[in-house]
Structures are given as C-alpha cells and as structure tokens.
Amino acid sequence: MLFTTLEQLDNQLWPLAEELYHRSFPKEGRKPDSIITGMFTRMTCYLHTLTDGGTVEAMALSGLTGGGRILLIDYIAVSESRRGEGIGSQLIEAITDWAHNEKQLDGLLIEVESERTPVNEQRIRFWERNGFTITDYEHPYIWVPEPYRAMYKQLNQETGWIGDGSGKKLFRYITVFHEKAYSKK
Template identity: 85%
Template sequence: MLFTTLDKLDDRLWPLAKQLYEHSFPKEGRKPDGIIAGMFRKMSCFLHTLSNEGAVEAMALSGLTGGGSILLIDYIAVSEDRRDEGIGSQLIQRITEWAQNEKRLDGLLIEVESEHTPANEQRIRFWERNGFTITDYEHPYIWVPEPYRAMYKQLNQETDWLGDRSGKKLFRYITAFHEKAYSKK
C-alpha cells in the first residue's frame, strides 16, 4: 500500500479520498466541502491516504493544534469492502510514524463519542489497539447531542502536553482546532 500525506487538496488524490469520506460519513456527520477547503487554506491540515493500484483504500483528515505540536485526527475512513483487514490500523501506524519522524510532534489526539453503544465501544477498542488512551472527561458540545471523550497517543515522552490527563485540557486543543476550522477568517 502506498502511503501519501498532502498539505493541500489536489485534483488527483482528493476526489478519490473525498468519495470515500462522503460514503463513510452521513452528510450531517461530516464537514461541508467549503469548511474542508478553508481548513487547508488557513490551517496546517493534512490528507493522509493508503492507496492500492490507484484506489484509495483508507483516508484521514488531520490538523495541527496545541501550538503546532499535536496532530488531531479529525476523520478516518476505510473502504467498506476492505474493513476488518487491518487497513485502518496500517493507516494509523503510518500517520504515527510520519508525525513522529517527519513532524517531530508531541502526540496524536482524537475525539470519540462517549455514549455506551456497541458501535462507539468498538471504535474505542480500535483506537486502544492502536496505542491510544481514553480520558474520563465527557465534553458536551452545544451543536451535537452526544458527549465526546478525548483519546491521546503520546509520541514525545519529554513533554507534558497532556496536563492532568483528565481530558479537559485536551478538549481545549480540540475546541481550538474546530473553532479555527469553522471561523470565517
């Protein structure tokens, strides 16, 4: 599988990744095209893909937060016919290596739905298998009905970007990312 990371949305890879993104997330659960395009214009954002013979098998959208030292994985999707083959884990491993070796980042961060449903618990187990630790703090958003929890993967053991590890500090990074993504500037 070919791993690619782009800091711009191109005319070749993005349409293939976008198709997978749109197929994987319902319209109300994904960012609109204009927001994504704006993120790449005004923020340090990345498109990560795993491709096989020109087909995008997995994709992720991410961006820097925490003063540029933390990578927030905003969305990840795996082609429906390739799920349960370990491709999502391969993508996370490649993103981790890229973040650690090329970007020298302190850590990776995600947010997961904290409502106790089989689907949410399966997603949390996926992230835990990939080295992420879940926090206790449940963050209520005003624009979505369910609360979220932060999960993190520390890459640099010499920094203390996690704070008390409760998750509250991590949501300041997550919130800052989303505020900038949706800002008009």
C-alpha cells in the same frame, strides 16, 4: 499499500479520498466540503491516504493544534470492501510514524463519542489497539447532542502536553482546532 500525506488538496488524490469520505460519513455527520477546503487554506491540515493500485482504500483528515505540536485526527475512513483487513490500523501506524519521525510532534489526539453503544465501544477498542489512551472527562458540545471523550497517543515522552490526563486540557486543543476549522478568516 502506498501511504501519502498532502498539505494541500489536489485535483488527483483528493477527489478519490473525498468520494470515500462521502460514502463513509452521512451528510449530517461530516464537515461540508467548503469547510474542509477552507481548513486547508486557513490552517495546517493534512490529507493522509493509503492507496492500492490507484484506489484510495483508507483516508484521514488531520490538522495541527496545541501550538503546532499535536496532530488532531479529525476523520478516518476505510473502504467498506476492505474493512476488517487491518487497513485502518496500517493508516494509523503510518500517520504515527510520519508525525513522530518527519514532524517530531508531541502526540496524536482524537475525540470519540462517549455514549455507551456497541458501535462506540468498538471504535474506542480500535483506537486503544492502536496505542491511544482514553480520558475520563466527557465534553458536552452545544451543537451536537452526544458527549465526547478525548483519546491521545503520546509521541514525545518529555513534554507535558497531556496535562493531568483528565481530558479537559485536551479538549481545549480540540476546541481550538474546531474553531479554526469553522472560522471564516
């Protein structure tokens, strides 16, 4: 598998990753294409892919927050035909190595649905297997019905970016990211 990270959407890799993104997330559960395109022009965002023989088997969209020291993984998708092979974990490992070694970031951050359903519990276990720690704080959004919790993976042990570990501070970073993503400026 070939790991690639792009800071700008291109005309070769992005259409292949975008197809996987569309297949993996229903229209109401994903950011519109215009928002994603705008994110890459307004803020520091990344497209991460794992390809096999020219086919995008896994992709993730991420961006910097927390003063440019934290990478928020916004979306991750694995080709349906390749799920269960550990490709999602390979992508997370590659992103972690890239964030730590090339970007010297303090940590990785994600948000997960906190409603106790089998699907949500399975997603949380996936992130825990990949070194993420879940917080107790449940964040209510006004535009989506379900609450979310933050999960983090610390890369630099010397920084205090996690705060008290409750998740409230982490959601400030997540909120700033989403505000920039949906901004028209």
